[in-house]
Amino acid sequence: MRIRNLFDEREVVYSFEIFPPKPDFPIDTIYSTIEELSGLKADYISVTYGAGGSTTSNRTAEIASIIKNNYGIEALAHLTCVGSNEEKIDSILNDLRCKNIDNILALRGDILGDVGSLGIFKNSQDIISYSKKNGNFGIAAACYPEGHIESKDKSKDIDVLKLKEECGADYFVTQLFFDNNLFYDFLNKVEQKGIKSPIQAGIMPVINKKQIERITSLCGAQLPHKFIKIINKYEHDKDALRDAGIAYALDQIVDLISSGVRGIHLYTMNNPYIAKTITDGIDSILNSINRKKVV
Numbered sequence: 001m002r003i004r005n006l007f008d009e010r011e012v013v014y015s016f017e018i019f020p021p022k023p024d025f026p027i028d029t030i031y032s033t034i035e036e037l038s039g040l041k042a043d044y045i046s047v048t049y050g051a052g053g054s055t056t057s058n059r060t061a062e063i064a065s066i067i068k069n070n071y072g073i074e075a076l077a078h079l080t081c082v083g084s085n086e087e088k089i090d091s092i093l094n095d096l097r098c099k100n101i102d103n104i105l106a107l108r109g110d111i112l113g114d115v116g117s118l119g120i121f122k123n124s125q126d127i128i129s130y131s132k133k134n135g136n137f138g139i140a141a142a143c144y145p146e147g148h149i150e151s152k153d154k155s156k157d158i159d160v161l162k163l164k165e166e167c168g169a170d171y172f173v174t175q176l177f178f179d180n181n182l183f184y185d186f187l188n189k190v191e192q193k194g195i196k197s198p199i200q201a202g203i204m205p206v207i208n209k210k211q212i213e214r215i216t217s218l219c220g221a222q223l224p225h226k227f228i229k230i231i232n233k234y235e236h237d238k239d240a241l242r243d244a245g246i247a248y249a250l251d252q253i254v255d256l257i258s259s260g261v262r263g264i265h266l267y268t269m270n271n272p273y274i275a276k277t278i279t280d281g282i283d284s285i286l287n288s289i290n291r292k293k294v295v
Contacts, residue, residue, distance in 0.1 A: 001074055002138035003103045004170035006043050007198040011289040013263035014279075015076070015200070016040075018270050019048040020059040027059055034067060036272035040279045044074035046105060046173075046265070061092070065099035076140060077101050079131070080109025081121035089127070093135045103138040105173065106131055125160075125167045132168035141169035143199060145177050145186035149220040158193050171197050173265050176204040176215070178248075179224045180255050200263030201256050205249035205274050207242040209235045246274060250281045257285055 006013045016037055021029045037045060047064045064075035077096055081089060096104065106128045108121070121127050128139055141164045147154030161172070177183055183201060190199065206212045209231050216223060223231075230248060234241035253264055264282075268275045 001102055002170065003044055003074055003076060003140065004138050004198070006074075007171060007262055010043065010263075012257055012261065012286055013043050013198075013200060014282075014286055015044045015046060015263065015265050016042045016268050016275055017046045017048065017202075017265060018063070018268055020063055027062065030063060030270070031066075033270050033272055034063070034071065037268070037275055038067075038071045038073060040275055042073065042266075042279075044076055044103070046076035047078060049078040049080045049107070049109065061095050061099055061101065064096070064101050068100055074103065075101055076103045076105050078107060079104045079127065080107045081119070081124075081127035081130075082109035083119045085120055086130070089121070089130060090134065093131065093137070096137070097135065102136075103140065104131060105140040105142070106169070107142055125163050128164055128167040128169055138170050139168055141172050142175065143172040143186075144175045145183045146175075146221060149218070158189050158195075161190065162193050162195055165195055165197050169197060171263075172199045173263075174199065174202040175219055175221070176202045176267055177221050178227050178252070179222055180252055180259075182222065183256070184259065198262040200265040201253075201261050202265045202267060203249050203252055203256075204267035204269070205278065206231070206245035207269070207271070207274065208238070209241070211269075242274075246277050246281075249278060253278070253282055254285065257282070257289065 003013075018030065018033060018037070021027060045067050047060045047067070049060055060077050064077040067073050067075040079089075079092060106124055108124045108127070121130070124141055128141060131137055131139055143161050144157055147157050151157050164172075174183070187199065204215070212223070212231065215221070227248060230244045231241070234244050256264065266275060266278060
């Protein structure tokens, strides 16, 4: 099933993201996480490409297959193209087809060396176009409400988003953000550009200070004053910071849903407790809204 079709069936598409275990950990260490998440009735679960987006040790397809074929939940397999050639991408796409995976999130991936190491796929548009031509997949792509961290001209990010849509992206998932107003400004620019594809808001509940410092350094997300106060007040109380971070994420999500967001994509960090607490907090809202869509 194409995930894009879910946006026609639901007022709000709700999904989770998980990541594979590190290469030196057995793959079955993720099984209990999938088992717990499976009972939360997400519309789909995405599986990242692992640390660094490595193409040499990729467990994404195997984990996506478990989600789809063992639990009957749609899976979105991340596919990064940096440093790959056509033969490598063809092999991955064929493996996904054999495993009954219908949807991919097409990404450039992290540049680990100099620009010359990119290979034949220079950006996400290249892999979106190639996957569209060489596979029968639903294709998601990433977008950046606060601009891509490598972008020198943030205004051109919307032009890139339009190109991704023209190349074949069916819908978009945002990078995490903590200020909903920045997201709403982004949606206005998207609308002005004539981009019609649905956009899911990516939300990450913060459970410790080091986590957020590392993530924001990598993606450049801004921290609102309200959020900083929470971190500073509870940084030395693990449980309090976890609960405060979940509460902040819940406030974000309720506001987003009330404002008509097309979807919520929860970055679970492989933590079922967080996913369950968030889901319990919005379950009645999602059921009410999506029930009206069906009626």
